[in-house]
Amino acid sequence: MQTHASYIAPRHATERKLVQIWSSVLGIEEISIGVHDSFFDLGGHSMKIMETLAKGLAEGWHVTVKDYYDLQTIQKIAQKIDHGSTDYLHSDASRLKFHKPPKKDIAHATYDPIGNVLLTGVTGYLGIHLLAELLDGTNSKVYCLIRGRDPRSRLLEQLSFYFHDKFEKYKVMLSSRVVIVKGDLSEKQFGLSDAEYAQLDSTISSVIHSAALTKHFGNYADFEKANVTTLEELISFVGRNKRLHYMSTMSVSGHVSFGKEQRVFTEDDFYVQQNYEDNVYVKSKFWAEHALFQAISNGVDAAIYRVGNLTNRHSDGQHQHNIEDNAFMSRFKFMLQHGVASNQLISNEIEFTPVDACSRAVVALIKADASAGENYVFHLYNHHKVGLGEVVQLLHKSGHAIDLLDGAAFQDLMLRLSQDDKHIHDIQMLMAAGEQLEGDYAIVKHDSLQTQIVLSKSGFYWPQIDALYVQKIVTYLQNSGYLPVNEMRSLIQHV
Template sequence: MNNNAAFLPDNYLLTGASGVLGGRILTELLTTTSAKIYCMSREKDLDNARSRILEMVDMYDSDSKVGDQLSRISVVYGDIGKDLLGLNSDDYATLASQAQVVIHCAAKLSLIAEYPSLREENVAGTERVAKLCMEANIPLLYTSSFSVVGSKLYESGFVLKEDKVDYGQCFDDMGYEQTKFESEVMLNELSQKGLQVAIVRPGNIWGDSQNGRYPLSGTTVKGIYYEMIRALVETGYTFHSTDDFDITPVDYVAKASLAVVKNIHTVQGQTFNLVNPNPPTYNAIVDLLREYGYEVRNVPCDDYFQALHEDRMLLNGKPYHSSFTDILALVSDEDDLSEQAKYDTSRIQALLKETDIRCPKLDIKLMTTLLDHCVASGLIKSPADQHPLAEISEEITAKVFMEHLYDA
């Protein structure tokens, strides 16, 4: 095999096709290749699994470009949480023979669950997928996360390089992040034993840069930054922060991931940070919200966080709560926990240099595209319908924050 030739498989095995990134990668494969895509699902009702996967494709495919390509999708059973992926030996061998490359996006995602409840699926499951690839002698693209930075997130001057994962970082109360870290370490060890693997680390995935599409309806977890937008619009309050807020459109992550697959024979063993090389600051995001037409009032940081902590930010006479404000209220009494880490993207930018794949900067054009979809999906009201806004009361209400957070 010519290792310099582009790798263009006829058959892909994709896990997590009903997820935010997996669904966009599937849509990209249908748009840009003629390959057959085996989508692995742990749901034994494969017809229902197919329906959920096709709903994700339809959501991303705003121009109906791939409607006549859906026959190339084949949904197959497989559970990464079980030995042999929940299959008998014959079916396992059949699955191993069907694909020429595996793109592993499936994971149990929870930012509050503890590590033991996530390890079996996220770490042991990844090891099972890697074992399948080694036995079939096919390459693996593993979707990790830039959150492997762990506690280094708050260290001034820290840069997460693309050629290193272990910096001695801690993962206290970061169960999901720890599973991604351990999976990377495990895969790097297996690469020394013959596994053909490349790793990508997406940042905070936002909607498609061309149409804003993102699964905001029908999901309980919309992504913390979408919850941030919702809280800013609903309360009309903000605070000053110059922290970087990574915004990485999902189409960039999908296209960059497939570019890595295309070059996997020359980049095997390597890791790529798929984050925005030009992240906006929190203040810049707020300014773009204002430019779009929303009223967002500045409050001194201490006043903002104290109002959250004491349940004094009221909307329609009731204390305002959202995933974003609840997290802020939890850390309001802590020492400085501003995000300081930076992320090196030189390796992925070098790989993409001869392509037209670029991560777009967040400007008013992109923000308008993203917000238009948020409004159309019902996540937020339009600027014309934004009122009433929240008010900060001088009276401290009965403190029920922890009970509320527990219920949530």
């Protein structure tokens, strides 16, 4: 199967090895793969990329998911492998109109800070917890925009999964305080008729937008449509008589080159010369904020909530429905499953932002009308970060031993696992969880002091991360089947 007439066979060792790997992963003959053929035209997709990266690890290659989407062919990927990192420049940074959040015109903001709420993304991890918090902590009527043939069943399924103990209570509320709006954010007027749209427009006081495409790789056009274009549609709906509460991400802070002065990313910052383009999700959220800043400068009333690393519920350790897609949990599972961590990362700080705490913080800020003033950007992450060494100690207290390996030993383990078909999936998940930067970047330091002060006035404080919480996470991973007990290495094996 040749994808085009101008077939060119591999010409050197790297190209030949890439062809072998692609042949194995894609299940096609080597003779069918030319150096100009696209990985995707040959049947490749995101998980197939993971498999090729894992096999390439055994060759000592450092290729990223983004490289596959950007370069696509044997020739270009081999060139990157042989001649170093591809230089991704901020090709669109010149389009930036805002480097900081613009001042807000609040003269017209005289309406109820909550009122009737339109909530998007309600079937997602944060969205379903925002719904629960609105039902438990306010008297608002919540209009849930849900796509699909049977949106009511989708919502009931999520409520049953996340809130088994409160399910009957919430089920009753579906006929009194929850209104299901069958629609699609990606369509004009959400796919509603003129009459339906006008009725919704006259009913809603505020919009909480938590829907997003959150995968970390793919074609940027898909992310732009899901995360930027849909926000622009909501901005049009909000107009000047509603307030829009937009759930963004702390990841828009990106990272900066080593050697530059240290960057601190506060609520008053937007562009600090960070690299926001390496990750398609982050890039789309960055430009979504930019679109919202433009709307705010034109008189739209909005607030931005930059959310951190959402983790298991603090109350009971419950995590998201599709936990296997969560990057952080993939790392956590790998550490528990293999009982190892790299001592090169021992000083790395780890952020745990429990989803129930985060949803309480969002609703607390909305109820307090916190965004009515000049400050309308909030950093919602648990600032009680813990180092990897502390996490290892907390796991030890819970009976789970983790060995710290030096860089060479950890790399050797990665290589051995990548050569074993039984463990290739572990490597794929670790790679999907978050690829290492190429060595010339540093993470921007986050700051949330302004938000902490505002939250404290509402009596909200982020929880400390202790052994009890860590054990709740482990217990949930076991009970959910995501990490079977027989796959965990415990202290018993170390006696």
